[in-house]
Amino acid sequence: MAINLEKGQRINLEKGNGTKLQNICVGINWGAIVKKGLFGFGTIKEAVDLDASCALYNDQKQLEEVIYFGNLRSKNGAVRHSGDDLTGDMDGDDGLDNEIITLELPALPASTTYVAFMLNSFRGQDFGAIPFASIRIYEGTPTRVNEVFAKYDIAHGAGFAGHVSMVMGVFYKRNGEWKFNAIGEPTNDKDLQNTVQTVTARYL
Structure with missing residues (x-):
């Protein structure tokens, strides 16, 4: 089921x-932001704190x-966050995820109908500067x-520069079946x- 979603595409989770x-x-x-050093000599690395989050709705x-x-953990344990990464990769891309949110769909409470994923730049660092x-x-x-x-490149994707928040996507339940809406939009x-x-106002 190797599907690389386009923004706004919806799929069945099958x-x-x-x-x-x-x-x-x-x-x-x-990764960390790399800036020129004092008087243009050398480089300085500026830590970047991005925060992945997840919201559950009925x-x-x-x-x-x-x-x-x-x-870091939903009340019944169906959603788990790996923990806060305050810096990003300081020495170049190591190919590993800095933060991971795990979602077990069958373990969600019966009342949960929407699961939305968001990303925020905690210190207000522009996505386009990363x-x-x-x-x-x-x-x-x-x-x-x-x-x-689904994959998104927010450092180089058109439209993300100048923004510090985005909605990644929403899992939603219809007639007992879970589906996914790949939103991928900055806010x-x-x-x-x-x-x-x-x-709550725009994406559910």
């Missing part, structure tokens, strides 16, 4: 053999819970990637709280 996807990971990989589009660096920053949404575990079905929000409000 593999080629007809079985449903169950374990989803959202991984973020990014079928009335009412917020149930937010999983982020200050709340040398590399990529998102992948895949089936598997934090240590095993089975199938990647004008400055922090997580405002981004959650934008998701």
Whole structure:
């Protein structure tokens, strides 16, 4: 089921053999900003703190819970955050995700109908200033990637420069079946709280 989604595309979470996807990971990989040193000599590396977050909603589009660096585990454990990375890759791209949110779809509470994923630049560093920053949404575990079905390059993607927040995508349940909407859009929000409000108003 190797599907590289375009922004705005929706898919059923079903593999080629007809079985449903169950374990989803959202991984973020990014690097520190490199600036010229004093008087143009050498370089200085500036740590970048990007924050992946996840919001759960019921079928009335009412917020149930937010999983982020200050709340690493949902109440029933179906959603888990790997922890806050405050710097990004300081020595170039190591190919590993700096933050990962794991979602077990079958373990979600029966009331949960929407699961939205967001990304915020905690210190307000512009996405366009980051040398590399990529998102992948895949089936598997934090240590095993089975199938990647959405990728975003926010460091070089058109439209992300000048923004510090974005909505990655929304998993939603219809007639008992989970589907995925690849949103991949920057927002004008400055922090997580405002981004959650934008998701609630525009993306569910």
